[in-house]
Amino acid sequence: MPLQPSGVLAARVLVPALTAALAVLLLLSAAVGTISVSAADAVRLVVGHLLPGMPWMTDGSYTALQDNAVWQFRLPRALLAAITGAALALAGALMQVVVHNPLAEPYILGVSAGAGVGAVSLIVFGVGASSLAIGSAAFLGALLATAAVYLLSQRHGRIAPQRLILAGVALGSLFSAVTSYLTITTDAQNVFSIMFLLLGSVSAATMTHLALPAAALLGVLAFTAFRARALNALLAGDDAATSLGVNVNRLRSSVLIAAALLTGSVVAVSGGIGFVGLVIPHVARIVVGTDHRRTLPVATLGGAVFLTGADLLARTVAAPTEIPLGVLTALVGAPFFLWLLRRDRADSVGMSR
């Protein structure tokens, strides 16, 4: 019998299954809420906005309230959750392999701490800052933090993974301290918006918010598609990857920059949502193995499904109160992950060491 790499079958089933699940979840998210719209009506409204000349948009089938609820609030929010989840999971998977460390996550480079300083400074010092301005400040802070960590961890033109992690953690603490100081010394009315931002949320999403993270996600996906095999080589170590024809330093630098840009663009809009970027890549590895041609698509789709589902739960289980998204991801995700860790399949990807 010819040999077949492990996890191929699982990936062949999972990719379409996760895509379908994502479509269903997006649709459910567009339909569920205080203003009642059926799933079918939600589909018609979305189609009506995408394609011109649909009769039901103009014949009074739907109220402006229903239209707004679906197109202005629920859909952008669900899409942002999906993009954020996908981006964080992809960035996490990339970070973990290029720094040779399963504990790495998208925020390891101090990206979220930098974004926090940027956004909080604007809230504290800015006058009447809009959400777009806060987003830009957060993105700028994320980029500056990344650049600083990147430069600090580079020596003789080479980035050492260990140094990168340690520099990221150290700079992250520094930025967090600045954020804490700004928070504690600012007016009480600012504290709520700061906490909201730091905990992470997709509730304020509009279609314009989606542009940057969506573009970043598509760009990084295309970029990594051509490097999946080279990333596999990194699994065997830097020397082995070099002897397999991979320019390790260039690959590491470019992937780190890509992952940092992706994380920055998401943090700027959604704040620091934890758990997804660390855990979803591990879940993907447990299910389909460590080959990036399978891990990356499955992790990306898995992250999208997970966060879209989590956001739907966050605004429905305790309605009309909303559970903060970061709280829910940890509440739902941690027990699931702990269960997965104890299964035999987890041992086969090195979780028992």
Next chain:
Amino acid sequence: MRVDIDGLSAHRGGRPVVTDVSIAVPSGSVLGLIGPNGSGKSTLLRAVSGIGRASSGRVRFDGVDAATLSRRDLARRVAVMAQEHSEEFEITVLDLVLLGRIPHGRGFGRDSEHDISLAEAALDRVGARRLAGRRFAALSGGERQRVLLARALTQDTPVLILDEPTNHLDIAHQLELLELVTTTERTVLVALHDLNLAARSCDAVAVLADGRLVALGEPDDVLDTTAIRTVFGVDSTAVRHPATGRRHLIFDARSPHPVSKGTPVR
């Protein structure tokens, strides 16, 4: 494929470790590199395979200067059997062996039937096919070495570089592995510690001491008791093997008056 090492020097950690080494390895032959710990064998092999950088000199493959080749083109000519494997993320034996196909494919491309059949053939050749679905980390030392050799074979290159491939192997596996390596029809550069093993497996032997090439030639011409005393500081006796008639070295004691200055153990 013919390998020409030409006036090669290399540094490691800012220190010169290999100085002005020139060796010509004819196509399809097996060159054994021997020398004490820290004599520069690994650094030389790293420089030849492109993992490390030479500070001067050059390496040519069939006359083509390695410096003019892209990493990928180099990886299609030279495969390295690594001594170590990074283990942060687990990988199955077949996936690990298939990594050898990376220089021949691109991006998301699926493993072709050709890729898989090469991996299967390599696993068969090293007698590790039954391990294909196992996790690499769960293998014994001997099994690991064989799987790493299978990856190098799957890379399907005319040149094969091995740095102490018999480490951690029992005597049966040492003989088996060298037998495998020397029957591949590839040009082989292999660093070895066991001098008798080197003598019986290699077409030519290069002796390194303090980063310099001190002897190069057929094993029986190079490996005599004087050379062993000079390079390793060990007295030995050469005997004739009763069955094969080949020269065999028996090591007696550390020489009281080593001729070469001792090199620090790395």
